Amino acid sequence: xxxxxxxxxxxxALKGDLSHLLNTTQEGIxxxxxxxxxxxxxxxxxxLNELGETLSEENxxxxxxxxxxxxxxxxxxxxxxxxxxxxxRRH
Numbered sequence: 001x002x003x004x005x006x007x008x009x010x011x012x013a014l015k016g017d018l019s020h021l022l023n024t025t026q027e028g029i030x031x032x033x034x035x036x037x038x039x040x041x042x043x044x045x046x047x048l049n050e051l052g053e054t055l056s057e058e059n060x061x062x063x064x065x066x067x068x069x070x071x072x073x074x075x076x077x078x079x080x081x082x083x084x085x086x087x088x089r090r091h
Contacts (some may be wrong), residue, residue: 066073
């Protein structure tokens with residue numbers, strides 16, 4: 001009725017096909033994950049570059065403000081030092 005060797009051969013063929021399908025799926029998932037990680041890394045690099053440019057511009061603005069108003073800058077630094085000193089003394 002059933003030929004066990006034919007059934008065994010078909011099961012082996014199905015096993016091979018299934019194994020190949022699973023490997024292909026794993027490779028696809030790995031490639032998709034890698035592509036997504038690369039895209040995320042590019043977004044992070046772009047955001048960090050933009051942040052660096054913004055900080056550089058703000059640093060230039062602070063330098064200009066400091067050089068235009070040296071007495072105000074010195075008084076602000078002194079006042080900040082006094083406040084921090086009082087806060088540290090209390091604790």
